[in-house]
Amino acid sequence: MIKRILILGAGNAQIDAIRFCKQHGFTVYGCSYTDADRGIPLLDGFRRIDIRDVENVSAYASAIGADAVYSVGSDLAMPTAAAVSERLSLPRFISSETARICQNKEKFRRFLGPDFEGNLPYKKARSLDDALFFDAFPGIMKPVDSQGQRGVCTVRSREEIEAQFARSRSFSASGTVILEQLVDGPEVSVNVYRQDGRTVFLLISARGVFGEYPGGIIKEHLLPHGLSKAGEQRVRDLAERVCAKLKINDGPAYLQIKLDRVREQPYLIEVTPRLDGCHLWRLIRHCCGVDLLETSFLHLLDGACSSFQPRPAFDAYRLRFLCEQPGRVFDRARYDVSGAEYLEWYYETGDTVRPLNGFMEKCGYVIEPVHPGENE
Incomplete structure (x- = not known):
């Protein structure tokens, strides 16, 4: 029986997965918030759905009779892939809770805890006033829930936090940034x-x-x-x-x-x-x-x-x-x-x-x- 695979996203990172599935004779569907992704012409079926939308991704997976919902190269996709797989009793590697923790940089730091060797000091900030309490300079400021270095910047002073805060925060769906101590080394x-x-x-x-x-x-x-x-x-x-x-x-x-x-x-x-x-x-x-x-x-x-x-x-x-x-x-x-x-x-x-x-x-x-x- 031919497997039906739903890939979340159809950009450059997911093209590897789409090609692999096609080469192995699977029927491959995809969804993305945009209909301009480079991998869309490779798919057997496509629907324009934001990959963070668990309800509509679940409905699409059910409609096509998906045997698996998966993605590569996308932090945003993993909580949805896991949650939809849980709902539809499809195979998965991880729980949706693990996926959500990994996808959010502040949740991840908090989950590890201050006593976890290898974790870094950090400050979560929803407002500039909150961010200005950070004092472990030099530091890195980044959106808690974005990917691909979007909105990431180095800050060496409170003045640099003030100059960069609005831009960094603009890349966060939840309007939140995290500031972490910068490690100097390879x-x-x-x-x-x-x-x-x-x-x-x-x-x-x-x-x-x-x-x-x-x-x-x-x-x-x-x-x-x-x-x-x-x-x-x-x-x-x-x-x-x-x-x-x-x-x-x-x-x-x-x-x-x-x-x-x-x-x-x-x-x-x-x-x-x-x-x-x-x-x-x-x-x-x-x-x-x-x-x-x-x-x-x-x-x-x-x-x-x-x-x-x-x-x-x-x-x-x-x-x-x-x-x-x-x-x-x-x-x-x-x-x-x-x-x-x-x-x-x-x-x-x-x-x-x-x-x-x-x-x-x-x-x-x-x-x-x-x-x-x-x-x-």
Whole structure:
């Protein structure tokens, strides 16, 4: 019997999931708040529904007889995917409560608690007056319930909070920001896969960001990660403890972690119970031979547990985003992709780059080898 899958969202992050499902013979439906997403032409059916709207997503899933409701790369989608799956008795990896905690940055910090090693001091603020009580400078201010670095900025004084507060708050559906202490040091991504409460796969990659822009806007992901053995073990321990605390017992999880430059002590920036939105599954498959996207769907749909056998060693590689400022006319000829072993464009030449984070937008990506000394 052909499986019917409802994917929440149809943008660049979800195209990987849509393609996988189509290649495996599934009937694939989608919904989004916009009918302009790049993945819509790939779908068998589409309805314009805000993916946060549990009632209407549930009705659509029932109408199409969905066997599963899922998404990749979207924090906004996960609470809905879990809630709809609970309502309709469809397979799921996590509870809707876990999804809601992970989707809201303040709920997440509060859930971990002040005694959780790796959590950060923070201040929740609905008004500028509340925000001005924050004094753990330098800090990061961001909307509690947005994604993709939207509205994220560095603040080093109360004057900078005053200057940036309204813009940061404007990206929050609930009108709330969170201010967190800034960690000075390297940042890593952690891709985890869990089965029956056990971590069966964990890979750490280094994150390269645009230093000239606020909020840690991603530029590239690098393998291997470059941490010391002690730093790697601390990151692994933190990832294990976070997944256990959140009851992410099955399926993928993605964590962003920063390490103190002096002691290499890790601190959690965020965690989400899904595959990341940066196509890291493809970099991991390219380097390690492990396909987290395939594993996720087969595990979700059939309960099939995979036997992970990553390659014991791999060459240095990176996933590099091809970025441009919003509002500019895109031209593929501006980019050097000569060393790419995998290439994907989000835009055609002549398209106007749409604003998402407002500073530097992803317009495509390459997977390419890193030559010795290149990133030193």
